[in-house]
Amino acid sequence: MKRVKIITNPNSGREAALSKILQLIKLMSKDQYKIELLFTHKEGDGIKFAKEYSGEDFIICSGGDGTVNEVVNGIYQSGVDTPLAILQSGTVNDFANSQNLPSTPARFYKMIKNFNTKKIDLGMAGDRVFINVAAGGFLTEIAYTVPAEKKQTLGNMAYYIEGAKELIEKNFFKEQDPIDLKISCDELESQEQSLIFLIANSTSVGGFKKMAPFADVSDGFLDVVIFKQMKFYDIPELIANLVNGRHVDHDKVIYLKTKEITLGCDQNVVIDVDGERTSELPMTFKVLEKKLTIIVPEGGRHGINY
Secondary structure: OOEEEEEEOOOOOOOHHHHHHHHHHHHHHHHOOEEEEEEOOOOOHHHHHHHOOOOOOEEEEEEOHHHHHHHHHHHHHHOOOOOEEEEEOOOOOHHHHHOOOOOOHHHHHHHHHHOEEEEEEEEEEOOEEEOOEEEEEHHHHHHHHOOHHHHHHOOHHHHHHHHHHHHHHOOHHHHOOOEEEEEEEOOEEEEEEEEEEEEEOOOOEOOEOOOOOOOOOOOOOEEEEEEEOOOHHHHHHHHHHHOOOHHHHOOOEEEEEEOEEEEEOOOOOEEEEOOEEEEEOOEEEEEEEEEEEEEEOOOOOOOEEO
């Protein structure tokens, strides 16, 4: 009998997480899993629940990117390599989408029954790990400008368009100075005027599936995307190129792979890690190779059948 700890945010995705978990438990009851069900209600609950190892064979996390980040941090802090299965139910679900993880309880149940796993890298941003991305600048300003209820009702592209409209109405582009970004890594030493910067572990960021088109969660590198200062009229072309990943060839974009990078600036720039605000620059970001085991559908790369 396998023991499983289920950690879920019951309010995620307009309560889609709760509905999906109840359907999943009904399916799992046929196989006599020993289930511990835990609901997150406040910041830090996911970390606490995942950190307290109680002999479970694997953990299921159901929620958005922020909930997943907390559970991943808890597993990392526990020091126990407990396999993680991610049942997406949030607004964007970047990491789950990048790995083609099932979104329906029936397909997810089949995945955990097969128990095909692979080791993936994590990123470290200061003292917090991330599974998908650390970011700063314009993209994160949109995330904190759009009201929470709209994040759940709008599609990904509509969400960013709505955010951009609100920032324009607030004269964000006129009042916001570019970030005077100091970049230090083996691949580049530079100082750039930047609007947005991303340190990605997977290809998908902010609903754009090819934001970091050459990223691979198991390659031992982080992919850095830095958007330099540009005129407002340059942004529509850049956004159009984001859809197919061609933005990396733009002369206003720096793209590189690295194992460790330090970013600094004199302004107060808050870092967003998997959708959650953390501390400010300066900060060092580094890859933690093969630090997490996740459960993936059959045929997932680097899978190991248990």
